[in-house]
Amino acid sequence: MPTIKITKRAVEALAAQEKLIIFWDQDLSGFGVKVTPAGGKTYIVQYRMGGRGSATRRYTIGPDGTWTATLARAEAERLLRMAASGVDPQAAAKEREHAERELAFGPYSERFLADYGKRNWRQRTYTSAESNMRRWVIPFLSRKALPAITKRDLIELLDRVPATNPALPRNLFALLRKLFNWATERGDLERSPMDTMKPPAPVGARDRVLKDEELVVVAACAEAVGDVFGAMIRLLIVTGQRREEVAGMTWGELDRRLMEWSIPAARAKNGVPSTVPLSDIARGELDGLAGSTRWPRAGYVLTTNGKTSISGFSKVKLRLDKIIGRVLKREIDPWRFHDLRRTFATNMQRLGVRFEVTEALLNHSSGARSGVAGVYQRHVWKEEKKEAIRLWNDRLRTMIFEWESSER
Known part of the structure; x- marks a missing residue:
């Protein structure tokens, strides 16, 4: 040799x-x-x-x-x-190849969503987690096997989240921690790389409430971002409901005769079904979307393709803010769609609506509806909610009239 x-x-x-x-x-x-x-x-x-x-x-x-x-x-x-x-180096290499094939992050994260997420999370939670995983996590970690992912990798991933989305790092952290814990429980991973990581700081509570002029301008300018998205924004204003609940509204949940919208438990954030009275303004928006006073019996109300509910809210919001800026001749103070819900609640207070009725309209499980009261208080405030929505409908019409008069 x-x-x-x-x-x-x-x-x-x-x-x-x-x-x-x-x-x-x-x-x-x-x-x-x-x-x-x-x-x-x-x-x-x-x-x-x-x-x-x-x-x-x-x-x-x-x-x-x-x-x-x-x-x-x-x-x-x-x-x-x-x-x-x-x-044996050969055996170790085969084990490594197996791990890289079976524990590649992309396919593994898909199994986690299917085997854990779909079985344990409500649909709204699953949809949000799936979206975050596909948009932010998989593109960054897809080329690595699970055992090769380090704390440094995860820190870099979280650091890449834009500052305009302050709540996202904490949401991604919770999602990844659940995935790695699931992997260790199954024996696919000996130790989670997140064991010594501290979660990102929580985002401070927001208190943004839109002024009357801002609210009217948002409603007026919403028309310019498209019929469907414009209707969604105005429905957020008149109903006070959550963005995902409004965006996922189906015709089967609506009753034009009773003027009610029934949100099922599966679509409610807190898992509690809720009935929302519909105002004249809401009915007008829905008639416009249906193209008739006879509403369909099935399908999504807010859809651009007839198959799925709308999405892409951040892009719509950017377009809307630019349009609002031209109308106001200045930039509107920073706001989010969720601030419309807070504005709704604040106006309920201004209109003298009882706190319990506002809580019922918002489908909150806190305050007057929690603890002992939540167990024994079974009054659903049906008539009181209808009256509150009527007051809000009238107040909105007054605000619109006052704004239009000032613009003449």
Whole structure:
């Protein structure tokens, strides 16, 4: 067996032979370079798992060019130490390949969503988690296997979230922590890389309430972002309900005769069904979407393709703010769609509506509807809610009239 001192220069000088030949290193027993008749050169290591009588095994380190002689020597030393300690490099490589194939983050995260998320989360929670996973997490971690993901990787992922979405890092942190805990519980991972990570600080409570002029301008300018999105924004204003609940509204939940919208438990954020009275303004919006005073019996109310409910709210919000800026001749103070709900609640107070009625309209499980009161207080405030919505409908019409008069 020919031997040489395996160095960069020595390997470059090796010429192709009539048949495959291995040149072994003079200093490191088991380290060699294989030269094919075509001139290809590949670094290898040869070792035994046992005593001198056991069979020899060979492990391919990699081709010259991808590996330098110096790096290949260091890798051979590592592999020979593994073999000496009783760990077969070939078996370890197969386990690593299996992990990279079976525990690749992209497919694994899909299994987590299907096997854990769909079984344990409400639909709204699942939809949000799936969206965050596909938009923010999978594109960044998809090329890594689960065991190879480090704390540094996760910190970098969270650091990439734009400052315009302050609540997202905490949501992503909770989602990833659940995934890694699930992986450890199943035995797919020995330890979560998030064990020593602290969650991002919570976002401070918001108190933004739109002024009357701002609210009217938002409603007026909403028309310019499209019929469907415009209707959604005005329905947020007149009903006080959550964005996802309004966006996912179906015709089957609506009753034009009773002027009611029944939100099922599966779509309510708190898992509690709710009945929302509809005002004249809301009825007008829904008639416009239906194209008739006869509403369909099924399907999404707010849809652009007839198959799914609307999405892409952030883009719509950016467009809306630009339009509002042109109308006001200045930038509107920062606001979110959820602020319309807070504005609704604040105006309920201004109109003298009882706190319990406002809580019932908002479908809150806090305050007057929590604790002992929540157990024994079963009055649903049906008539009181209708009266509150009527007052709000009249107040909105007055606000619109006053704004239009000031613009003339």
